[in-house]
Amino acid sequence: MQVNVTVDGTAHSNEAEPRQLLVQHLRETLGLTGVNVGCDTSNCGACTVHLDGRSVKSCTVLAVQADGHEVTTIHGLATDETTEDGWHPLQTAFHEEHGLQCGYCTPGMIMAAADLLAENPDPSEEEIRDGLEGNLCRCTGYVNIVRAVQAAAAAGNGDGSSVSAHQAEEVSA
């Protein structure tokens, strides 16, 4: 089946088996290997992306279900990923607060956190912890992840920077 999907601002049209998961489409068909796979039971959240601006575990969505929709992955979050100035506030905050160790959970964690902040720009610690419940991290004990989300929220100044930079660009365009 043909899948037309806009990923990180680029329109793609590719064949997909009906059973292919969105995460497989992103990784294998489009080569977006920053989207990680940590489980086969939709428990870990390593595969989290945004589908039309809301976070989803991309292993719970079939590639064909993304047909006609917009996907944002960790690759599309920064305005310029090659320089820290171009990073999304959450990317900066995870770096500065040491919210990652091995980094395997990080793309999914950041995407989930971006959605959390879009919904609730000034979350309490408890709201952050509850909001990230579906994303497992085995390295950090979550303390610095919570700090990173708090820092990004503080840096966000309520100006909508918790929306992905890519989406913000689209809005302004």
Place this chain on the structure above:
Amino acid sequence: MTTTENPIQANVGRTRLRKEDARLVTGRTNFTDDIRLPGMVHMVVVRSPMAHAKVTNVDLTGALDMPGVVAAFSGADLADDAGGLPCAWPVTEDMVAPEHKALAIDEVAYVGDGVAVVLASTAAEAVDAAERVVVDYDPLPAVVDMKAAIADGADLAQSTLDTNVSYRWPLANGDIDAAFDGADVVVEREFVQQRLIPSAMEPRAVVAAPMGVSDELTVWSATQVPHFVRVFLAAVIGIDEQNLRVIAPDVGGGFGSKLDIYAEEILALVLAQKLGRPVKWTETRSEGFQATIHGRDQVQKISLAMDADGRFRGLKVDLLADMGAYMQLLTPGIPILGAFMYSGIYKMDAYDFSCRGVFTNKTPTDAYRGAGRPEATFAIERIVDEAAHELGVDPMELRKRNWIQHDEFPYEMIGTLTFDSGNYEAATARAIEMFDYDGRRAEQANRRDSGGTKQLGIGISTFTEMCGLAPSRVLGNLRYVAGGWEYAQVRMLFSGKVEVITGTSPHGQGHDTAWSQIAADALGVPFEDIIVRHGDTAVSHRGLDTYGSRSLVVGGAALAAACGKVVEKARRVAAHLLEADEDDVEFSDGAFRVVGSPETSMTMQEVSTATFVAHDLPDGMEPSLDSDASVDPDNFSYPHGTHLALVEVDTETGQVELLDYVSVDDVGNVVNPQIVEGQVHGGLAQGIAQALYEGAVYDQAGNLQTGSFVDYYVPGAPDFPTFRTDRTVTPATTNDLGVKGVGEAGTIASTPAIINGVIDAVRHLGVNEVLMPASPRNVWTAIQQAAASGSADSDDAQAAAAVQADDAGPDAAAADNAGQAQHAAGDTGTSTGGDA
């Protein structure tokens, strides 16, 4: 904060943000599963759904007919090629172990044991074809429980052996009979260390390719130990070591589970050779639950003999350690690592330890964060609490009476090690202050008096551990086949920039950053001018990798030594060019200066460039500043600390809530405080997870009932509070950096702190033991059992518990699934095997 001031230099001792992060936060990573090579085929392993059976036939024809299939092999097909999995630690001369083939041939011994492989053009095709492989099994009795396994006439977990007991390993010091015979009080307990599933977030994966120079083969593996993988794969497959290159690219956590040589690494490499094309295997998570090593799984019988005033006299430990079905790389040695740690930080006259390694029809166990030491620490810290209760003294007070005083170091402890340094008083004082120990005791007493259903408990753990694995001589004495040294190289480039090569192999620990800090200060070059390379045997040709909190202690010391050699070579060049005597040239802040005329100077970068061009070097001097060093430690390092937990237990439901956790760790000098704190946080989460959330459960037929993240509860962000951490600093004297290692401390300390807290909260109800994980079900059951045996302190409490006895039980909380499953275990269960 400090006992001794941590020496803060330009970089070392300060938080520098991690160099690793830029790739990781933007998704520009290279994990093994991300690798795609031209002509690559995908391998799927067909696994046994039976815990123990004869394999009577493997029919691959159905699979071979499937689209995209390139080849398929049974264990018999590869019998001559694939060799066996190595065990590097035959702990006794007479240890028995079954042959462990990469694919089983005649007999499978656990659910998940590989029996065949299928290779196809895509992973999906390989999965489809693997389902067409037909394997006939003739069931054999499954041995699941260790105590049953050692009973007379027990069924055998391995039919090629005549016993389930692999080895017995003793350690004794002092007159144990005298210690016990003369004791006023003896406390005896049996503790169960439940089986854990490490669950690094990146599943295992391997790519093997017949590419490289001449006959070279390259293996990328999600491993902590690329150097081990190279040595052992070459040996077991019969490849010349120089023709094998092993690369650990980005690795998404390990915690010991990637400190191994796995069947799939052997198979991928053998089949890449055989087919002449790259072979890739990526574990599915549920497959990994069966096929990646598990941790812990020990039964500890421990007794502590004391004088009436609470002075410890002697300790006996009789340990049963579940090996699982086979010996993996370090399986038999894990409980032995614990053997040295059972006496903890305490002084006593005698110690008697004995361990039996037992085979069962379950996934093999091996190193899991702490590896033997968390189990030992749990046992001693738990029994000290029980002893305090028995003596009627505060558990902290009993610890103080028995621990090694700060002015007694170096101290030869009863477990035969020499603790070089420590200050238990200082760490404890700081923890008590942060925690408000007395205030909380008062709060606890108020709650007791109020007679409510939410009771408070205070959990203590004053732990130490042996880190910095390891002195090679000691390892040799313990019959470990490798050494424990580490390697570093410093390459001074033309431009004055620096490449650092390390033999350690990080997978989240931040070595790129910490090693840059060390080299920057030692060489006087900017932090940003340094790149750290690792994890590729062609770049870092020597090394013994990352595990056992060894990287900084041994690998960092090697780097410091290599940097020292660079400085000495550079001093000679500088002296020559500055026309001064070498003895008159000082090196500080990145520059060589002539004593007495400080304006006459050269920077390290200038010397580096001058050496590279080599136009004017001292006579006979080699035109290179590059230096390397291999460092073998004389002793382990001994981090320690005091951890305090405040827990609230609902006496009606058994629900435990962790309200506060304070840890004060002494890991010696620190290179990067932020990284150290992160290691503590992660370690705490894993140790608390053992105490409260996790447990692998098998049914009587040997099926893993907690076979995915659905049934095995890896805790998430809502399951923890924000930990409060601090440090004291008592530098190690066993390495030049004064560092002790921090990777495992949190995990080792926290499990007993939590369980001591849980029991402290319900001790007045007569509870003195709770099975881990302390799920609502397990805690509720302990309260009911105590009530039934009438051991509660007061009639009130007994009545409160009795009301509950008629209830059907607590509601199943989400976090309780491991505990629930534990109680559901026992009947037939369905097969969880056969997934490809």
